[in-house]
Amino acid sequence: MTATQDQPAPVMIRLEGVTKRYPGQSRDAVEHLDLEIRRGEIVVFVGPSGCGKTTTMKMINRIIEPTSGRILLDGEDVTRTNPDQLRRRIGYVIQQIGLFPHLTIGENIATVPKLLGWKRDRIAARVDELLRVVGMPPEEYRDRYPKQLSGGQQQRIGVARALGADPDVLLMDEPFGAIDPITRDRLQNQLLRLQAELHKTIVFVTHDIDEAIKLGDRIVILQEGSRIAQYDTPEQILTAPANDFVVDFVGRGASLKRLNLTRLSEIPLRQWPTIPVGETPARALELLRSVEEGALLVLDPERRPLRWVMADDLRRGGERGLAGIGVSAAGTVEPHATLADALNELITARYSAIAVTDGDGVYLGVADFDQIQEAIHDMRAAAVSESRAGLVSGG
Numbered sequence: 001m002t003a004t005q006d007q008p009a010p011v012m013i014r015l016e017g018v019t020k021r022y023p024g025q026s027r028d029a030v031e032h033l034d035l036e037i038r039r040g041e042i043v044v045f046v047g048p049s050g051c052g053k054t055t056t057m058k059m060i061n062r063i064i065e066p067t068s069g070r071i072l073l074d075g076e077d078v079t080r081t082n083p084d085q086l087r088r089r090i091g092y093v094i095q096q097i098g099l100f101p102h103l104t105i106g107e108n109i110a111t112v113p114k115l116l117g118w119k120r121d122r123i124a125a126r127v128d129e130l131l132r133v134v135g136m137p138p139e140e141y142r143d144r145y146p147k148q149l150s151g152g153q154q155q156r157i158g159v160a161r162a163l164g165a166d167p168d169v170l171l172m173d174e175p176f177g178a179i180d181p182i183t184r185d186r187l188q189n190q191l192l193r194l195q196a197e198l199h200k201t202i203v204f205v206t207h208d209i210d211e212a213i214k215l216g217d218r219i220v221i222l223q224e225g226s227r228i229a230q231y232d233t234p235e236q237i238l239t240a241p242a243n244d245f246v247v248d249f250v251g252r253g254a255s256l257k258r259l260n261l262t263r264l265s266e267i268p269l270r271q272w273p274t275i276p277v278g279e280t281p282a283r284a285l286e287l288l289r290s291v292e293e294g295a296l297l298v299l300d301p302e303r304r305p306l307r308w309v310m311a312d313d314l315r316r317g318g319e320r321g322l323a324g325i326g327v328s329a330a331g332t333v334e335p336h337a338t339l340a341d342a343l344n345e346l347i348t349a350r351y352s353a354i355a356v357t358d359g360d361g362v363y364l365g366v367a368d369f370d371q372i373q374e375a376i377h378d379m380r381a382a383a384v385s386e387s388r389a390g391l392v393s394g395g
């Protein structure tokens, strides 16, 4: 993922004073843009319609030629190199997929390796490898035609094709824009998994701030003319927006969105007094008197949470045993749950805390409102001190 602040990754794409004015227009679509994109990061361009996102992205592989300015790829000025050669070094994925309908899936993926003159065996091996990378068994899909696939599958082939010749850079222009929300979520997750393995430099264009927050190591929020309103991590954009434009663009609920960025595993879990379900209510009352908490968490013999019991439950219904009193401790969460997931469970939980369990349902600790509030407080403090230290650019 991202390099640490002590050791920033080298710049992979640098735009220097890049300007685009379309013929016959009186204004620049992109006005003198300076931007650096580091190797191995996913940088998402987001902004209102017409602000110049697509124009900016297409200048990187020179599908659109800049009017002025320079573009450097891995330190090399590519503003005047042969655009065909340039495009073979940069994978490109678009919304309307653009698979060749008369070619099989395998032939589609093989497009760039073929252009580069790879040997037949190497191409075949690469096609199968890429089909596996995007989670589509080669035997099943290699020989089909694009129209025999769903929209989401076609989009995955679009990604596989863009990765054909193992380019360092991938440009993705609203690749999941036309896809239903559930498939879109799956494709986003797959892209993140793929990136964790491949470490490409990815420039991703979207209208959707939530998609930007989910995918971006950094986000560039653009205003008209591709002017940078803020270029920052999702955390900073949500917690320390640089100006009113960013506040408006991110919209209401920035703090709630921020909760999606932290997982329970990143915050200290609270340890709660627990009691095995086989214990007597009298023993439970005794334990409850000796702790600060107002309830005990009853665990089954496999240490899975069963019930929350309070002193009143124990006094009133004691003869039923610990399994039959108190309120259900169902609605547990696992450590990879985000704070948003945890908050969601807390709101509907029968008790004011929820148990956190491992994959087998075994008790690990609890999360409650106080912890989430504390986590939000820490995020704010971290964002403010980071802004003050000027560690990230504000555009």
Ligand SMILES: Nc1ncnc2c1ncn2[C@@H]1O[C@H](COP(=O)(O)OP(=O)(O)OP(=O)(O)O)[C@@H](O)[C@H]1O
Residues within 6 Å of the ligand: 022, 023, 025, 029, 047, 048, 049, 050, 051, 052, 053, 054, 055, 056, 207
């Ligand atoms: N071929 C063209 N000729 C003239 N003007 C153009 C051309 N392509 C784009 N523009 C203009 O340039 C500006 C930026 O367009 P661009 O497509 O880059 O924006 P965008 O942010 O990607 O928009 P969207 O989110 O709607 O796709 C817009 O004002 C658009 O009308």
